[in-house]
Amino acid sequence: MPRSSALPPSLLTPLLLALLAGPLHAQTTAPELRTIKTLSARDGNRGAMVLRAQRIDALLGQRLMAQGEVELRHADTLLRAPSLVYEEAKDEVSSPGPVELEHLGNQARGHHLRLQLEAFIGELLEPQYRIAQTGGSGKASRLDFLGDKQLRAADASYSSCPREENVEPDWELQTQRLELNLKDNVGVARGAVLRFLGVPILAAPGFSFPLGDERKSGWLPPHVGADNRSGIELAVPYYFNLAPNYDATLTPFAMTRRGFGADGELRWLGEDLSAELSGSLLPHDRALGQERWSAQLRARGELLPGLRTRVAMETVSDDDYWKDLRRRISSPTPRLLAREWLAERSGHWGTPTAGANWQGYARMQAWQVLQTVETATRITAPYQREPQLGLRLRSGSEFDLGLLPARQRTRLEGSLELEYNRFTLPRTAQAGQLAGGERVHLLGDLSLPLGDTAWWFTPRLRVNSAEYRVSQALADGRRRASRTIPSFSIDTGLAFERDSKLLGRPVLQSLEPRLLYVQTPYRAQDQLPNFDSAPRDFNVDSIYSVNEFTGIDRVADARQLAFGAVSRWVDANDGDERLRLGLVQRYQFRPQRITAEADGVNRRFSDLLLAGAAHLSSPWWADAAVQYDPDGQRSVRTVLAARYQPGPFRTVSLTYRLTRGQNEQMDLAWQWPLWGRSLKSNGSCQGAWYSAGRVQYSLKDSRVTDSLLGVEYDAGCWVLRMGVERLSTGLAESSTRFLLQLELVGLSRFGSNALKVLRDNVPGYRPLASDKAP
Template sequence: AAGRTARVVVAPVAAPAPAPAAAPAAPGATRITADKVFGRQDVDAVAEGSAVLIRDNTRVEGDSLHYFELTDEVEASGKVRVSRGTDEMTGPHARVKVGQQVGVFESPDYAISRPARPAPPGQVLLPGQFTPRAQQPLTGHGSAEKLYLEGENQFRFTNATWTSCKPDQPDWYLKASELDLDYDSNVGEARGGTMFFKGVPLGYLPWADFPLADQRRSGVLSPTFGTSNKVGFDLTVPYYFNLAPNYDDTLTFRYMGRRGLQLRNEARYFTPDYKGYSFIEYMPEDQVEGRSRYAGNVRHDHNFGGGWSGNVNFSGVSDPRYFIDLSSRLHLTSQVHLPREARLSYGGGGWWTASGLLQSFQTLQDPKTNVKVGEPYKRLPQLTLTANRPELPGGATFMLASEFVDFHHTQFTRGQRVTAYPQLALPLQTAAFYITPKIGLHATRYEIERRNGDTGDESLSRTLPILSVDSGVTFERETTFAGTDYIQTLEPRVYYLYVPYRDQSQFPNFDSGYYDFNFAQIFAENVYTGGDRISNANQVTTALQTRLIDPASGAEKIRAAIGQRYYMVDQRVSLNQNSPVRTGKQADLLAAFSATFAPKTTLDTAWQYNPRDSWTERFNFGVRFQPAYAKALGVSWRYRRNYSTVAGSPDGFRDLDITGQWPLWGNWYGVGRYNRNLRDHRLTQGIAGLEYNGGCWVFRGVVQHLTTSATDSTRSLFFQLEFNGAGSIGSSPLNVLKRSVPGYAKINDGSTPFVGDDDDL
């Protein structure tokens, strides 16, 4: 190293007689071997013929070496090879300061690699947003007219090439007049560069930088481009600001050929006490609509300490068709209510918690359809207090659910609702069975401001006792299925519920609706959501479940269940005046079956049968086969007889969904989704794509059809070339594929640290 005298050990390779093996050189010592070695002590040494100089992890080889001890320099000629750890350079001539790792290499071929390093503190920020993939070593290969070694981990080249491909198969490479590789910051910088793919120049790059490892850094991210029938040619250029390990910002310019320029800014931050995400995008003038358009979202979660916490979620768009016109994501185009809410909670009470909520929505009523979207009530505010106190005398448990809500609406009746529901349960449980009797008193009071001709009392109250008994038994036995030993369970469950009738026809309906009918709901105390309707009940629910369990791993191989509710009185409480009520003694029969078969095949099916009218209300069936990475196939079929958007239709909803990713031939993969509404004979979402893994690069081509409303659809084209270690060109379909194709996996290991799931509204 610089500033100290190196100990030089010299030895000829060809000795006249066998000699004992030389002991390893001491750390920092320089060892030189060759066919012939001569020189001046403490001045220099000359080695000729298969000459090798070794110090620590640095090795210099050549036909001849001249080592200058005073300056700690070595000059190598002939077939020169310099290796330092995982780095290797070869060429005709080099002169290097061994300790400082500074020098010049003439006409080198090089391979530089670094082992994977853990992310620095603060690298991982928001779950799903900042989590980097497993870091992998990235090896860069190339050649140059001249290489300047400028210290440990610092390389500068002139008239050089760089690629992450194998040296004998450089499908793509970057050629630059000047190239800097900084492995301290893991950033490469090229000036006067051209990107080549399969020998064809893709474009001139006056200046560009690229990552040398999976980590965040400031700079221009890879531009993306694509096309769709809604926006035309679509070009996006993002600039990423890595402001600190725990917060960042991205400014994006998006040009849409049909509509114009859009600006977007996205910020993320994270600390031990709070984290958040926000974005705003603005289009000064939409050339199709003839007006400006915008969207935004702010999310913040905060832990104040002492049991106090809070969060804010505020979303908004300029107009109801914003997502329909400008987005290609099904979960965005189907949104009708954007939340605007703030919550403050306290959980430091141990067995009780309290919270306050301010909540409203922006309702998106598409003016081009006849489907009416109701505006939800605002909660300004909602205050809740809940408690759960177990281990009372005799083993009893006390529970309390209470709230105060002030409901606001621009058109309909508004008012205040106060609810208190204290409950007392006595759980009796053993390893084989349990029985839990419970009694509660549900008390509600309203103060109402009636509007639009609504008449009735302005003060209303309701008090209802609620009694239930839940019980179940678990039987187990050892069994054999398909030659394998399993544990089979048989689990009957019986649930009784009694709620007396109270006339609620004069009560407002602020937030009540029907629960979905499923296995969880048939064991619930109320068929209605919210707090405005409590149905009368005198009923028994029975269910039987059996499972097949692997005793070694505990994995569940097969599950089958059947359940039904039996009524002893008719339902008398309706949701609204014109809403139907149930009659008859039997509810629909529910059945479900799921199984896992080798190799990695799962089957799920569920059935809801109406015994009163002898027809099927709902039926779902799905099979998924995923034997290995990037191999996934799935098909599902859904049927629902009465669908809420198709009033009076005997054939409410039928849906077929086929998804998959699978190797085709060679390195080609196919990926797709076919989601069709069979009732309307309409394609809801269609995706068809091809991917090719070239080893150090990946091609993806995807077309998508997305039905955004009853009268609109979007057709998009995604085309991407991803170069491992140097970004990509085109429009990335990764987010679309991850959301739409269950089990989808990237077919290449190389990636840039900036590709991740977008976190829009």
């Protein structure tokens, strides 16, 4: 389980650790020094040494004195100095300096070097160092080499900011003493202070931290946030490295409007099972005068050999939790929290060529529905499955019909699903919903797919059979009911290709017509319960579905033909799809009685669906989808989207959505530089301001629904993010959150997680420090 280090100063690891173990860039060697690929051992113990200088005086077996552009190479160590002395008896080199030292590719410069080459024991005064892996550099008053795996530095500092003469970097980490033990991968810092723009923002008298990616107990970077419902929040996590396969995090927090509380997380990773348990407790919410809490459990693995299991549970204390403490809800639908347990096992019956794959499963699924006081914003609760038990079978047999070339064999495919469900309603379900009941259903499917890469022809026979027993009488007084509905379909299509040109570019153009014929008889279902069916979204993909409903409980009667075609223009050089145009429609041979429309469908031709996408010019992308009503001669649904992205950190997207009679919305998102980014003579940046955000505007209601407005300042070695996020929580209610995050490149991030908010909301957003962070 990877985990961030224990305290922002834990990234002191680069602070001289790289002198012993980091793969970093070295200074360019002198032109006359050739690369030494192999060094043989000397005396069976010591590694070979190569020395080059303008003058070398030697007392054989005692001392070497070198002067003038001296270069010494020993194993992974390279040393440059005006002069040096090598004591052979001690295997020790010394130099008054200035000295340039490279070890495993890392760099350090200083004075008065004393170093035992083989043992790597010695000292370097007033060292300055640079770590190419992070782009950071620092200095110390003294550096002690305590062996190949240990070192100690006094008055050490580190920063990724460019260093100028007599100018302090924008941020710097300073320690009185730093000890690094590479054998145990542990570092100890004494008297650590983090300064930003000359102001100390974090201090610790002493702490230990992991070297590299190893986990270590300790404090993590604090979270600071603010919103209009909870006020200012400060949370400081503490990480517990309990064992190699489990850990915990405890995060005390304080909110100015609500009081004190704590978040917790426990993670466990086993060979067959892994789990995460997290929760939050606010013992006394001063704003509401009550206790508030949340709990989440995620687990998956094998309880028994071959028996896979998954648990996902989330619950909160009250209906307003998603408004007041939304950051502590992980569900993508914050008003609908799932509690689910699933166990399944699969296998194979028979031989590989004549047999069946099977899967047995059991599931419990419940929901916590967070309802609002406003009737108009209350949501319909989905049914719970307590339990769901099922068995699926899938088989295929190959044989020769003589319809295909000799190298291809026809395959008859079949599947069967048998399932039992007991449906119940959550406690907060709205009045008027059927109380619940039981259902046993059987789904059968038999198909004979034919074709190759240029065509396909697939006849298919399906059956959907279900039997119900309900706890509340149906409209006709029955408590038991059943129905069986067969369906036959033929799905066929072709694929044509040719070489062509588009705006002068060579392209491969394709034309892909497709037909889907469906024959499903009418069976009355209006008196039957509906536990899990809903109309499919009407689009270019769903129009080729055999049933226009999802789930089991509703099967649309049909004698219809869906037909259409799509054409693509693919760049012959890079394979990019430059243009795509598609058109599809459905024809009814007879009126349809079971449909998403209240009175059925009496029209012969359905609405016309048109879809397209274009990438004709490098920075421009466009997508469009239109559902057009030929009788009313107007569009029913329209989605138009365009994106302009000329380069990194520059993107603007605009989307228009219309569902006639329901909503009409504009969605604007962007990331764009405002001003700045002037370069100094040493290549560093004076800084640049960027804007990023998203605004959703309802044309129907003439109001902004959700919005995010942010600005970012990139100083090269640090990034400041500020923003305001507004989310609608009701017809006339919203929550506003203030975002503030400071990222010290190569060290850590402090404040609220503004970076995640921008990534989630701005299409094409790119973090400003993404090309600089380690």
